Amino acid sequence: MAERNRPGDAGDPGDEVYDADAVTDDEVADDEELDGDEPVSRGGTAVKERTRGSGPKARKEARRTGLFGRIGGFFREVVSELRKVIWxxxxxxxxxxxxxxxxxxxxxxxxxxxxxxxxxxxxxxxxx
Missing domain, CATH: 1.20.5 (Single alpha-helices involved in coiled-coils or other helix-helix interfaces)
Structure with missing residues (x-):
């Protein structure tokens, strides 16, 4: 029987591949000068992405569903989490x-x- 590949095992398809030539936040590329007068660019800006149902309006609407809506939401989340379990x-x-x-x-x-x-x-x- 073949051994199952689990998250974190070597060769896991979910493992991220890193570029060895990439410049990290702590490093500065060789071709950039550090004058002290100009800020050094270190990559793109972080953008907070919103998904549907993640804003304050969505949270307020979630509270309006009532007791049975919240109970149903709880069980939907339980089922969703159980699908992620590695049995x-x-x-x-x-x-x-x-x-x-x-x-x-x-x-x-x-x-x-x-x-x-x-x-x-x-x-x-x-x-x-």
Whole structure:
């Protein structure tokens, strides 16, 4: 069975490719002079882009939908987020479940032994 490619893995299609010759904000291109009198241009300006439904008017309209509209919006967002989840394979799920059950069993045994030991120690100390 082939291993799935996950975000962040090497070769992920979503990985960005950077130009090695690009000038960063901290660097200045060799052909630019630093006179001190003129500001040095370091690239384009940042523009705040608005998407539909992201302004104050849209937020005000969202508040006007009422209780049931907000509840419906909540469930639409929940479904949208669940579509983004990378669900484990059956083999991964069984492995993770086994690890969790084993860890809980070990921790329960440790706490049980400590409880038993401290209980016996207290009864011995106070003559019970």
């Amino acid at each position: 484990p394979t059956r083999k991964e799920l069984i492995t993770y479940t086994t690890i969790v059950i084993g860890f809980v069993t070990v921790m329960t045994a440790i706490v049980g032994l400590l409880d038993y030991g401290f209980g016996k120690g207290i009864l011995w100390a106070f003559g019970g």
